[in-house]
Amino acid sequence: MNSTQQWQNVTWFDVDEHQAGQRIDNFLFSRLKGVPKSRIYRLIREGQVRVNKKRIKAETKLNIGDQIRVAPIRYEQKDETEAPVSNTVAQSLLKRVVYEDEGLLVVNKPSGIAVHGGSGMSYGLIEAMRAATGKKYLELIHRIDRDTSGLVMISKKRSTLKTLQDLLREHKIQKTYAAIVKGQVALDRQLIDAPLHRYELANGERRVRVSSEGKPSQTVWQVVERFKGATLVHASPLSGRTHQIRVHGLSIGHPLVGDDKYGHQTPYVGPTPRRLCLHAMRLEIPGYPTIEAHLPEDMQGLVAQLRAEQNAS
Template sequence: MKRRTFRVEAAHVNRALGEALAAELGVPREEAARLVGVGAVYVAGRRSRDAGTRLTAGQVVTVVLEEGGQSPLAAAAAPALALRVLHEDEDVIAVDKPAGMTAQPTEGRVGDSLVDKVGEHLKRPAGLVHRLDRETSGVTVFGKTPRATTALAEEFREGRARKRYLAAVGPVSLPSEGTIDLPLSKDPSRPGRWRATRAANGIPAFTRYRVLHAGSDFCLVELLPQTGRTHQLRAHLTALGAPILGDKRYGGAARAGGLPAPRCLLHAQALELGHPGTGQPVRFEAPVPEDLARFFEAARVPAPLGAIR
């Protein structure tokens, strides 16, 4: 992410935000106003969408100039991603999160997050109980009432929620199935990354896996995380020498077998848990997105469906 921060000094006191921003960035006032309008500007730590806001001495102004290699103005001009509802009843809503959408609002976010989209759909705040990385697609559930949200959160906290992910990785020699038992810790040499190793004092993390296709150009794997750690699947596969294709942060290749990997090709395909209203087990499944489906088609193997084994 690329950003610019400045403190309001005498020259900008009582000036309009858009005017001060234009002067600081050396851009036309119209462009500065557009940056404010798309939510890329923060005053004293809070997003401001009013270019006419008057500034006071000592305030800190931050503007997001680039995120993920893209200008916030270009991101705002891109077509909005539609909400894909997989299931909805009086207690829960399950949606298929598209790749590229953040799970919840962050300071660097200039577009809509998934929790925003679901809230708009429900016409009230949605109960977020778990998160997928921005580039990861697939099943995400929300509670529609405080009681349902609490019950769903407990399913994840107590480890009763079962998850199946699918991923395309580079060619690697692995047993047909197994368990990755490697603790996770933040990588001090690479901010934003986690490392899976016994050499550091990390937190326990367990991932069961099954190889669906082993080829000379790429492999397809089914991943069944037994714990829910940040970047767990990405770090575990990297530790095995098989970073997920398209995962720039962990060194995944951008192409394999003549096929492009435009993003981290990780998909949360299925989720099983107890329904917050009935207590009965339910399963939600999200279709494999086109970018990952191309690899399954090239390998001529079907994506797993049905109960999580």
């Protein structure tokens, strides 16, 4: 496999709510592909990495809204003929664009694809969209989990990135998710108010738990339909914490169906899910039309099976 050394221009990153608290060195490891860790540490030592225009140390932790500038660096790049994103994947993702204007692109991401490459993934949604559109500047405005399907906002202009991330930080963008959870949720509508603390397992994998040491976190749950052993809910997070809906569901005894990280020990007797039953279904952004993505076929099929079992009992 051939590779060549290329010079990369100044690179900018904006820190969103999912990256807050992460060390700058770990942040850069996952985003500067082909750059040795030793080189990244050298860049930091030499002041070629700046956060909000200031020099930092490798252990500096990031805050939401931070702007990271990385000076031009050499990196290893595979030949274009060996690009990991196939044309089939690229074209299929283009068909999943549900909204586009001069500054914003919203994609209905399928479950199973990460929003960016790393952690064993050669590419993610953002790399695939850059390949599909041929646009050099496309940046994620926010993130959703790999196993979660649904709406992901991507900026086509730096001004749009800043504007929408400011709105996210100010909690002015309302996100609504559809989730299938275990058991019958008793209350038609409720506010789950439980602080969430992020920690790491021994293997470095992220986890979240309810803890008094955590950050304030609130989610509004609205029951849509109850079944024999599960409930379809619409969940609107009022804060943007990692795994928030999943952990809040677990905290009230109703973890998500198909979740292999939180509440998988909780009994469930319904149809076997193919994946985590969580879908980012609606975005309400000031100044934009409401953007929606219908429940994907696999979750629709599960709901239909649950409904049939309910009617048969």
